[in-house]
Amino acid sequence: MKFLIITTLLLCISISARADSTFIIDGVNIEIKKEDECFYLLTAGKEKQQLKCIDDNLESDIIIRDFNFDGYKDIAITNSLGMVNNIFYVFLYDHVSAAFKELKIADSKTPTSACGDLYNLAIRLDDLSLVSSCRSGPVWYYDTYRYNAKGTLWLYKATEYQIQNSEIDTFPLYEHTFNQKGGKLDTVAVDFDGKKILWSVTSEKVFLYLSPEKTSKTKAYLIHNDKVEILEQKDDWIKIRFASRKGPLIRWLYLPEAIAKS
Structure with a gap:
């Protein structure tokens, strides 16, 4: 996740400012002013708008950036929660009403995000997403959000840390991918930089199983240096996806058999 943090820091350096600052958004002069623990938005001809009240003992900042890819600058108020976690409160500019409205995340009981709120927010222009x-x-987690047709954020990807009962090196971090309705599309193991793991078989030959049970052994097998994606782990068993000549093959491997004995 190092590249996400670096991206966020670069954004903040170029566009951030302290409280009590004046900006021009959509040709209109606006002023953001902090009074006690609250941030207020002052625009000529409009009533003072309260944006957010936060803990005055924690370091805060203002970031002006297009957070919803509509070509108009938006406002983010950040609050430092500890050494590395900076929470973001985003207010999107509606050019029709010339007003700022707080960014909302689609209500959903499932799936569950890794971070909960928006932290260390990075903007990805390649796929028009926001990464929290x-x-x-010691573990970095991340959530990837996209906008639906109504301009509401929905959770597209999230990471999860899992602990297994195994004496063999395990695959603890997984990335889940969801559709707009919260249905899970895929799960794959990733490393601690967020990159998909391609794991190599080190034994000379290992048989595939239909389920994480010795009785489900098949005649199919993988050989030394065959690379697989890790989809799931249950103690000493891993569910893998192998790019065979006939298409993706999903089966189980028994780790003690797949790892060469020294």
């Missing part, structure tokens, strides 16, 4: 990343202990 947060650190808990």
